[in-house]
Amino acid sequence: MLRGFTYLIVxxxxxxxxxxxADVLGLSIVLPATSAVVIAHAAFTGERSVVAGLALAVxxxxxxxLHQGAPVGTLSLAAAVTFLILHWAAGRFxxxxxxxxxxxxxxxxILLDLATVAVLFVMADKFGVRKPALLSMLLEMRWHAxxxxxxxxxxxxxxDRAFMWFRLDARPHSDxxxxxx
Amino acid sequence: MAVSFRSVxxxxxxxxxxxxxxxxxRASAKDxxxxxxxxxxxxxxxxxxxxxxxxxxxxxxxxFERWVLQARLQDANEELAxxxxxxxxxxxxxxxxxxxxxxxxxxxxxxxxxxxxxIPAERVGVDQSPFFRVVNIRIxxxxxxxxxxxxxxxxxxxxxxxxxxxxxxxxxxxxxxARSKIAVEVARxxxxxxxxxHSEDACVVDVSKxxxxxxxxxxxxxxxxxxxxxxxxxxxxxxxxxxxxxQQRLHVRPTVRFDRLDVMxxxxxxxxxxxxxxxxxxxxxQARGLVPVR
Numbered sequence: 386m387l388r389g390f391t392y393l394i395v396x397x398x399x400x401x402x403x404x405x406x407a408d409v410l411g412l413s414i415v416l417p418a419t420s421a422v423v424i425a426h427a428a429f430t431g432e433r434s435v436v437a438g439l440a441l442a443v444x445x446x447x448x449x450x451l452h453q454g455a456p457v458g459t460l461s462l463a464a465a466v467t468f469l470i471l472h473w474a475a476g477r478f479x480x481x482x483x484x485x486x487x488x489x490x491x492x493x494x495i496l497l498d499l500a501t502v503a504v505l506f507v508m509a510d511k512f513g514v515r516k517p518a519l520l521s522m523l524l525e526m527r528w529h530a531x532x533x534x535x536x537x538x539x540x541x542x543x544x545d546r547a548f549m550w551f552r553l554d555a556r557p558h559s560d561x562x563x564x565x566x
Numbered sequence: 567m568a569v570s571f572r573s574v575x576x577x578x579x580x581x582x583x584x585x586x587x588x589x590x591x592r593a594s595a596k597d598x599x600x601x602x603x604x605x606x607x608x609x610x611x612x613x614x615x616x617x618x619x620x621x622x623x624x625x626x627x628x629x630f631e632r633w634v635l636q637a638r639l640q641d642a643n644e645e646l647a648x649x650x651x652x653x654x655x656x657x658x659x660x661x662x663x664x665x666x667x668x669x670x671x672x673x674x675x676x677x678x679x680x681x682x683x684x685i686p687a688e689r690v691g692v693d694q695s696p697f698f699r700v701v702n703i704r705i706x707x708x709x710x711x712x713x714x715x716x717x718x719x720x721x722x723x724x725x726x727x728x729x730x731x732x733x734x735x736x737x738x739x740x741x742x743x744a745r746s747k748i749a750v751e752v753a754r755x756x757x758x759x760x761x762x763x764h765s766e767d768a769c770v771v772d773v774s775k776x777x778x779x780x781x782x783x784x785x786x787x788x789x790x791x792x793x794x795x796x797x798x799x800x801x802x803x804x805x806x807x808x809x810x811x812x813q814q815r816l817h818v819r820p821t822v823r824f825d826r827l828d829v830m831x832x833x834x835x836x837x838x839x840x841x842x843x844x845x846x847x848x849x850x851x852q853a854r855g856l857v858p859v860r
Contacts, residue, residue: 397619439583458589508591
């Protein structure tokens with residue numbers, strides 16, 4: 386419970402920090418999706434219960450919805466779908482080292498963006514979104530992915546260190562695919 | 567395959583959790599005028615959260631903005647400080663240049679003003695002795711020219727006389743040196759005496775009490791000793807001491823600031839005698855608007 390709360394608070398702070406820096410530096414496209422990294426971290430290292438992880442993903446997605454000014458529910462649903470896919474993958478792949486963390490961050494953000502575009506595509510008529518505009522959004526996904534790949538390892542390490550400090554690392558030592566060192 | 571209650575409960579929870587965003591999407595897609603109670607409740611719950619998100623972003627944005635602004639101000643401050651240092655240095659250089667320029671112009675003017683045959687010399691050092699007051703000078707292309715006893719003048723007046731010579735270099739004994747003796751007179755009443763070096767910045771000369779001498783009177787060379795040409799200022803009377811007998815002692819402060827000497831003139835020969843056959847009252851050529859530099 387405390388672990389999920391930490392994810393939520395730190396995830397919220399990361400969203401706000403990213404938004405603040407982007408506002409000051411005038412960045413609009415090359416921005417990392419810190420929520421994708423948080424969801425990936427939760428899926429691969431912590432939340433073995435699907436329900437808790439899914440609740441976290443929906444909550445974080447909801448905050449992203451509010452923050453980005455997207456139709457409420459869009460990023461909530463996309464984050465939920467992303468978490469389910471990553472959770473499924475976590476049972477099959479191990480994440481070790483900075484490169485893998487960056488790669489998982491890229492995969493997570495691609496999944497999140499694809500899910501978001503898919504939701505918007507389905508709801509395009511309801512929301513009055515032009516479908517060709519959604520395709521151009523897909524092209525800009527590469528900048529999103531590059532920025533996320535850069536921030537994924539430090540964000541990942543931040544959570545590892547925070548859980549170590551607060552003794553919230555509930556992983557069993559024999560759980561090889563969740564190794565964080 | 568048996569399905570546990572826990573698995574069923576988890577499955578239901580997953581569906582519920584996935585249903586929440588769908589409901590949110592449904593509420594978002596609805597026309598605000600056609601919203602039901604449920605949709606309005608969702609919006610009402612979201613409003614304070616949205617405000618909190620906006621506030622957190624604005625607060626952190628403001629923090630970063632201040633931070634960046636402070637960094638930019640610091641950069642600008644450092645740039646301005648560096649520019650200020652450079653300008654101050656240039657200003658000091660210009661002041662130094664101006665002083666050098668003035669000194670050189672005065673030296674040139676003196677060359678035109680003084681009729682004696684002279685050669686310029688530059689100061690290269692000062693001998694550090696508590697007893698003797700001597701400056702070292704160098705005379706360009708002056709090997710063999712400088713001789714002991716030659717008078718040394720500056721734009722402000724008498725410096726002293728050559729004491730020793732070594733190739734291009736010479737030691738000049740200042741008028742304040744205890745060994746220095748110069749024939750002088752008070753410019754106002756021609757009261758004559760021998761000026762003796764007394765201390766670091768003072769000389770003394772004894773003159774007859776018959777002359778009315780006042781503090782501030784200018785003392786100049788009299789030319790009697792045939793070492794110094796006549797009429798060059800030596801100093802000013804700063805104090806008058808009445809001695810026993812018919813003499814009075816004048817304390818004289820030299821007109822030359824020895825610590826600021828750069829260019830001096832070595833007197834090679836006395837000025838030629840005036841030509842009695844020269845045309846009296848011959849007019850000088852017009853300066854065509856040019857005036858001496860001050």
